[in-house]
Amino acid sequence: MYSFQLPEFIIDRAADRCIRCRVCERQCANKVHSYDAELDRMFSGEKDCVGCQRCVVLCPTLALNVRPRTSDYRPNASWTRDKMQNLKKQAQTGGVILTGSGNDKPYRIYWDHLVLNASQVTNPSIDPLREPMELKTYLGRKPDSVKITRCADGFEVETESFPNVAIPTPLVFSAMSYGAISYPAYLSLAAAAKELGTLFNTGEGGLPEHMRREYGGNAIVQCASGRFGVDADYLNNAQIIEIKIGQGAKPGIGGHLPGEKVLANISETRMIPIGTDALSPAPQHDIYSIEDLSMLIYALKEASNYEKPVSVKIAAVHNVAAIASGIVRAGADIVAIDGFRGGTGAAPQTTRDNVGIPLELALAAVDKRLREEGIRNKCSIMVAGGIRCSADAIKAIALGADGVYVGTAALIAMGCTLCQKCYTGKCNWGITTQDPFLIKRLNPELTTQRLVNLMQAWSHEIQEMLGGMGINAIESLRGNRDHLRGIGLEDWELNVLGVKGAGE
């Protein structure tokens, strides 16, 4: 059927700069550019351009300019161009509109309405370059109280302690599975986590056997509804085991890795035949209640000899606080909350853009509820979904988070430009593709370094901001909402966030 779609991007090529080197042509997996030898000219077929900017960045003469083609239809606040384009696409195909990355709709971003405090006169600020500034974070259940007895050579802790994982910074890499992302991307996350002493999350695609020994010590391994790649060795090599109930980008929806992406290594890691679709059901089929969840939590603890914290990851949805309370009571040591701006390799656009709630509100609600119920110490809270900079991360910690998952930001550090075409398998940046030609675009040595640099930069910034507040350890900021004030927020929003308005 003839497509009534408008091209989404315009490509300008400056004729007085283009040297016809064909670099752009070779870099575009969407085959947008072509060279005509007869005319010695480059052409561009704009309709397949996804605006990933790969060609623009690689063009040695900066001859290219790729920009969105906007306002082609008569402007209409209700029938926006996006709405009309999608509608036309569906009229043509009859299918669900797929997309990648995170929710891009202009919902309120609460991070941008929260400001931090700083010390003036009455309490001194601290210079992190001169004085110790502790970012060390412990993930896992903490005892209700600690009983210490005096003995001949000092003290002895009587209270039974629970497995905790210590990391030098509250920042860890989000769940991204091998299969959804390429091997070099996955390896870079693991290697960067190792270099930093922090953690990466395997996502639901397993951990390749040859990586287990080297990177298991920095891995959070997921056990999701598809149970891909789960065996005793996988669990026991990890630091933390995470049960994935939901994902912020697509609450209530499962996953689908198309068979074309299930190549030999991925099939081996996921423990499924080559070329079969990897389907993760929407629910975990053995979990229909908090009691069922508890059984899985303890099954995993049993399988790992009660040596590892077990995390439960849920999408931020309406009654997230009550759900989190149930999860803690079911025995989870960590609750991970994924907000609706979290990313995905593939999701129906309508779900991505309309289901779930903002992480900021979910986090504040969960932290408050667990405190009120007196069970906040029984779990660590990890947050994910739309953490864009160190300021977002530190605000999350002040709202009650223990650890902060960094996902989309890590992809951007590797090259991602949020073109949202992850689901096509043709990622021009070599990240969400399994094409052997495209994955070479990530040199793991370089991407690992970029990821390490990013996390170090953020950690330094967090130290600076902590010092400004006169705090010398991140522990003292956890859930300390007195250090936050809201700007431009309604009463109900301030109330849910548990912060005062600026000036109060």
Add this chain to the structure above:
Amino acid sequence: MGKVVVKPEVCIGCHLCEVWCAVAHSKSKNIIKAFLYEDTKPLPRVIVEENLPVTFAWQCRHCQEPDCVTACISGALTKNPVSGHVEHDSSKCVGCYSCVLTCPYGSILINEQKREIIKCDLCAGLETRYCVSHCPNEALIYVED
């Protein structure tokens, strides 16, 4: 004495090494001027071999015992005893292409515009080795022997 070594596993086949090698050996060293306005078309001394998905850039190995030097009938090709580089003196080159036939790596290229050969000189006289410093994925590295 050293040479440029390739890492095929991270070569993305962009051919930027070729582009910048040509610039390095142009008159102006300005990429746009060299390609669009100079009289002679700038030519690279490095060639990207392709059999997708495999790609890698390849240039003169500056051999210990270079066949090309032995084969050269006019004395245009010599091995510099100090630097170890295999150098080409174009004023002596007669364009017989004996070296082209003997180089086991196919690293000697022909400049049709002048009937002489061109080869990698490791960017002698320039601040950096252009193919190495311009490779966006660090797929080319210079190693001392």
